[in-house]
Amino acid sequence: MSLTSALNTAQTSLSNYATQTSTISRNISNASDPNYSRRDAILTNSLIGSQGVSIQRAQDSALFVQSVTYMSVSSAQETLLGGLTDLKSIMGGNDYETSPSVLIATMRDTLATYAAKPGEATLSQMAIADAVTVANGLKDASNSVQTVRYESDKEIGRQVDQLNELLARFETNNNKVISGTGAGKDVSAELDERESLIKQISSIIGVTQVSRSGNDMALYTSDGVTLFETIARPVEFQTSSGFSATLQGNKIYVDGVPLASGSGASTTGQGSLQSLLQIRDDYAPQMQTQLDEIARALVVSFAETDQSAIPTLPDMPGLFTWAGGTVPAGATVVPGIASTLTVNAALVQSLGGNPELLRDGGINGAAYSSNPTGATGYSSLLDSYVQSLDAPIAFDAAAGISTNASILGFAADSIGWLELNRSDANSSSVSREAALFRTTEALSNITGVSLDEEMSILLELEQSYKASARLISAVDEMLQALLAVAR
Known part of the structure; x- marks a missing residue:
């Protein structure tokens, strides 16, 4: 993998992490809203192999x-x-x-x-x-x-x-x-x-x-x-x-x-x-x-x-x-x-x-x-x-x-x-x-927001973010070394 490809991959990852983090933040801020359905930010691969984020809304039509x-x-x-x-x-x-x-x-x-x-x-x-x-x-x-x-x-x-x-x-x-x-x-x-x-x-x-x-x-x-x-x-x-x-x-x-x-x-x-x-x-x-x-x-x-x-x-x-x-x-x-x-x-x-x-x-x-x-x-x-x-x-x-x-x-x-x-x-x-209470509770378990779960995902994203940041830092160091040799 070239340094340019590595840098692009890291930048894409950071962009995806930002989208995922924003989605989780929105979930957390609406945790108390009974009319809010949880959003899941899912990583997807395109036909050319690039990664993106797809926002999916939690739902259960029959239970609703x-x-x-x-x-x-x-x-x-x-x-x-x-x-x-x-x-x-x-x-x-x-x-x-x-x-x-x-x-x-x-x-x-x-x-x-x-x-x-x-x-x-x-x-x-x-x-x-x-x-x-x-x-x-x-x-x-x-x-x-x-x-x-x-x-x-x-x-x-x-x-x-x-x-x-x-x-x-x-x-x-x-x-x-x-x-x-x-x-x-x-x-x-x-x-x-x-x-x-x-x-x-x-x-x-x-x-x-x-x-x-x-x-x-x-x-x-x-x-x-x-x-x-x-x-x-x-x-x-x-x-x-x-x-x-x-x-x-x-x-x-x-x-x-x-x-x-x-x-x-x-x-x-x-x-x-x-x-x-x-x-x-x-x-x-x-x-x-x-x-x-x-x-x-x-x-x-x-x-x-x-x-x-x-x-x-x-x-x-x-x-x-x-x-x-x-x-x-x-x-x-x-x-x-x-x-x-x-x-x-x-x-x-x-x-x-x-x-x-x-x-x-x-x-x-x-x-x-x-x-x-x-x-x-x-x-x-x-x-x-x-x-x-x-x-x-x-x-x-x-x-x-x-x-x-x-x-x-x-x-x-x-x-x-x-x-x-x-x-x-x-x-x-x-x-x-x-x-009504039992049905609403069952629907909430599927579509509602669990703060514990969202915080757990947020911690995982934090670790992934750090890994991408380290990759960018490593690529930066390599580019700096190459520029120094070129001089």
């Missing part, structure tokens, strides 16, 4: 796809659990102290005490006060359920805007990847960004990736609807100004196709949008229906009937009344009745009413009075009210729980329904989060 899927289902499950937890908080949290079941049970006990001492005016006022608490509790719960729906609807709007922004950024990034690949450039940074965008998109909506020629990529929802193919497809949604028991929310349209909501406590949804739809359109309305059925049953159970020898007057609301002002007929849910439930003003002393009408009847006039003489020892009507709270009645199957139960039993079943779904959602959330 799996991690994105788990990220999507975990996001959906966590969102659903959050919504069910919000519904649980409406009932007073872990002890359900403000639930209709607890409030009605308290009212029943007070009514039973009043029935045992019907002449006690204080007990009549306590019974009315408990009834007001029940009515207000149902009204507040109904309003809170609609607030949960409204907040879910607003969050859907926010996430749809975010999704459209991410898809627009994905389009820009994908074009950079395609053009860079075509020009033979290193597109590792662009690929890192593209994978980061896919992760963010998958937490909002389920994503299926399809790789195409030229490093191009298309995105579809888990249901096969196009999210991105050459250009970003529009995701459209119109938020609602408010909600009620009779108002339905608007649909989400992906490229003109409506997005389905998830189903079940262990949700089938992928991404937070499908779970938000599930809370807004399934769980919250179901809970509203149960509240409405409890309110309807209270109106029916405490209704007054015509006490005439030959009854001709219709049944009328007694202790409890509502905006409709009638006694609902049949076991059919009355949407929104819980939100307008009140105690009859004729019984509220502060409104000029007489609480003892609860004992005697006649809230709707003399024809409905069961104790026209006003005997203080009369308790039959109060006893019938207490018994009605524990007697089975028919409920609408649309409530999704018991169709034949007492009011107290139905209210308790409503809590059981909510707690069962929340508990199942929590168990699924834990298992899916664990699966």
